[in-house]
Amino acid sequence: MPRPAPPRRRQHSASSPHLRSTVFRSGNSQAVRIPAALRLNCDEVIIRREGAALVIEPVGADGWPAGYFAAIEAGSSLVRAPQPKMPTIRLLDDQR
Numbered sequence: 441m442p443r444p445a446p447p448r449r450r451q452h453s454a455s456s457p458h459l460r461s462t463v464f465r466s467g468n469s470q471a472v473r474i475p476a477a478l479r480l481n482c483d484e485v486i487i488r489r490e491g492a493a494l495v496i497e498p499v500g501a502d503g504w505p506a507g508y509f510a511a512i513e514a515g516s517s518l519v520r521a522p523q524p525k526m527p528t529i530r531l532l533d534d535q536r
Contacts, residue, residue, distance in 0.1 A: 462473045474480065482498035489495075 459475050459478065461475060464471055464473070480496075480498050482500075484499040486497045486499055487494055488497075
């Protein structure tokens with residue numbers, strides 16, 4: 441009896457909305473296999489949790505996530521100059 445043909449591997453593109461991958465053990469850590477279509481061009485990443493999701497961002501040469509400073513614009517609600525507390529001014533003729 442002939443062997444069934446192996447399933448064809450799906451070609452993924454970076455524009456796909458969702459890609460499925462595998463999670464496996466690497467020493468004492470857990471690792472995720474990143475598909476070639478989403479390959480990162482870096483040696484280090486920052487991983488953070490947003491709800492149930494894990495967000496992986498490449499770290500730039502300066503140690504900040506790529507595009508971090510470009511995302512912050514002057515006048516943005518994220519960047520505000522501190523507002524000094526104004527002292528109470530008491531007039532000389534004020535009897536309070």
